[in-house]
Amino acid sequence: MKVTKDTRVLVLTGAGISAESGLKTFRDAGGLWENHRVEDVATPEAFRRAPVMVWNFYKERWQQALQAKPNPGHLALAKLENWLQDNFHLITQNVDGLHTAAGNKRVIEMHGSLHTCFCTRCHTRFPMKDINLEEDIPLCPKCKGMLRPDVVWFGEVPYHLDKIDALLHNCDVFMVVGTSGVVYPAAGFVMTARYFGAHTIAVNLNPMENSEFIDEFYQGKAGEILPRLIDEWINSADK
Ligand code: OAD
Numbered sequence: 057m058k059v060t061k062d063t064r065v066l067v068l069t070g071a072g073i074s075a076e077s078g079l080k081t082f083r084d085a086g087g088l089w090e091n092h093r094v095e096d097v098a099t100p101e102a103f104r105r106a107p108v109m110v111w112n113f114y115k116e117r118w119q120q121a122l123q124a125k126p127n128p129g130h131l132a133l134a135k136l137e138n139w140l141q142d143n144f145h146l147i148t149q150n151v152d153g154l155h156t157a158a159g160n161k162r163v164i165e166m167h168g169s170l171h172t173c174f175c176t177r178c179h180t181r182f183p184m185k186d187i188n189l190e191e192d193i194p195l196c197p198k199c200k201g202m203l204r205p206d207v208v209w210f211g212e213v214p215y216h217l218d219k220i221d222a223l224l225h226n227c228d229v230f231m232v233v234g235t236s237g238v239v240y241p242a243a244g245f246v247m248t249a250r251y252f253g254a255h256t257i258a259v260n261l262n263p264m265e266n267s268e269f270i271d272e273f274y275q276g277k278a279g280e281i282l283p284r285l286i287d288e289w290i291n292s293a294d295k
Pocket residue numbers: 069070071072073075076081082083084087098149150167208209210233234235236237238239259260261262264276277278279
């Protein structure tokens with residue numbers, strides 16, 4: 057596939073791209089869902105039932121994200137955006153903020169962010185760093201309502217789906233990186249993009265659940281494959 061400055065590239069990333077930054081994925085051996093049940097920490101019911109436990113899980117993950125640094129996979133995507141500008145968009149299921157830290161600007165965080173929280177009563181959003189996390193259940197500085205992590209839980213609707221839908225209908229290349237392809241709606245994006253004419257590429261350590269919709273598959277670590285692939289695109293477009 058030849059990619060030039062006029063190619064509209066849409067990327068979808070999952071936890072695998074941050075694995076080389078030291079953050080756990082969900083479903084690999086030793087992943088987050090091995091030690092935590094989804095129903096205990098990642099549903100609105102869990103938060104109603106046991107808010108302290110849910111908050112502890114996300115406080116810890118926020119601390120881990122703060123310490124993590126973008127790896128060569130993230131940096132390669134920042135280089136790609138710098139080259140393609142408005143022809144580049146990045147949808148991420150990750151909540152760690154590492155794409156923004158790497159320099160990407162056109163980032164859609166469809167599952168929210170560990171770096172913000174919002175009030176369950178007045179819905180105001182706050183940066184986590186401005187909140188007193190010593191409290192078991194942090195309270196809203198404005199209305200004293202209960203704050204919650206700004207992360208989309210199972211049973212909730214992901215953010216920015218309208219914008220994502222428009223991008224899926226209007227891209228030439230759709231590239232999926234480091235996601236197992238089991239969580240919907242993100243797992244269905246590759247099918248939509250392909251149906252509307254995109255060439256589909258995947259970079260993943262292992263074959264994915266939805267691999268029948270992938271035209272070009274690169275098996276291995278994102279931090280090793282993406283820098284090579286993206287440099288190849290940029291260098292051969294200049295020729
Ligand atoms: P998963 O843990 O399900 O999948 C991570 C994928 O990354 C696996 O297919 C791995 O093989 C692959 N992988 C691991 N290391 C890699 C590396 N260095 N380079 C490339 N690939 C690598 O994580 P997600 O697919 O992101 O949702 O999970 C999707 C959603 O499920 C998450 O956003 C989260 C979770 O439950 C919510 O919390 C709503």
